[in-house]
Amino acid sequence: MTPVEPSQYQYRDLGGLTQILKVALLVYLGVTTINLWSSWLQIDLLERIKSGGDFTQAEADANDSREAVLGVAYLLVMAITGFIFLRWTNLSKKNAYALGATDMVISPAWAVGWYFVPVAALWKPYQAVKETFQASNPEHSGAWQDAPTPGLLPLWWFLWIVSCILAQMSFRLSNLSESVDGFILGTWLQIGNELLDIPLSIVVFILVQMLYSWQTEKHQAQAPVASAELW
Numbered sequence: 560m561t562p563v564e565p566s567q568y569q570y571r572d573l574g575g576l577t578q579i580l581k582v583a584l585l586v587y588l589g590v591t592t593i594n595l596w597s598s599w600l601q602i603d604l605l606e607r608i609k610s611g612g613d614f615t616q617a618e619a620d621a622n623d624s625r626e627a628v629l630g631v632a633y634l635l636v637m638a639i640t641g642f643i644f645l646r647w648t649n650l651s652k653k654n655a656y657a658l659g660a661t662d663m664v665i666s667p668a669w670a671v672g673w674y675f676v677p678v679a680a681l682w683k684p685y686q687a688v689k690e691t692f693q694a695s696n697p698e699h700s701g702a703w704q705d706a707p708t709p710g711l712l713p714l715w716w717f718l719w720i721v722s723c724i725l726a727q728m729s730f731r732l733s734n735l736s737e738s739v740d741g742f743i744l745g746t747w748l749q750i751g752n753e754l755l756d757i758p759l760s761i762v763v764f765i766l767v768q769m770l771y772s773w774q775t776e777k778h779q780a781q782a783p784v785a786s787a788e789l790w
Contacts, residue, residue, distance in 0.1 A: 594630075594749075604619065605743045648691075
């Protein structure tokens, strides 16, 4: 991998992008909460179907329509939020270089690219964000490799990995199962994923604001001049 020199990048004020990302995370949190409510309704319906309880075809059709609409909304919001987050990740890594960090293992491009590489996606993106936080720590004046990182960082990655696993399992069961029991299990896994996505969104929101504050403080301490605007 070609070494990256700090001089390749100019520091950018990510205030605008950070605010957009925070709004996107709040929207994602709202959509996830609505989906959680819908999943509980679906569990109630499936349990009644399984036990031979009262339900109508209209109720079942309404459930399917609601789940389909909310599923599309969820995927759309997730895709938009994910795109903004990856853009923010790339530019934050560039800022870490611009602030003077050298010898980081992961480049700005690969800070995004590793998310799409099987197996390596389990730890490389975390390593990229950890490096960015270490290199951006305004209270550490020594080698960036020795700088501490926020305690929430490992929690973020744990929630992300478990959420992805549950989402994959839920998707497979919901689309491949032909039994009511399979649909019930898939819905419970979906509920587990949605329950994890709520604290995950909150943790990411906090970390995004924290890194922006760190980089702003460190940049102002190094060179209190106007930063290049992102948008």
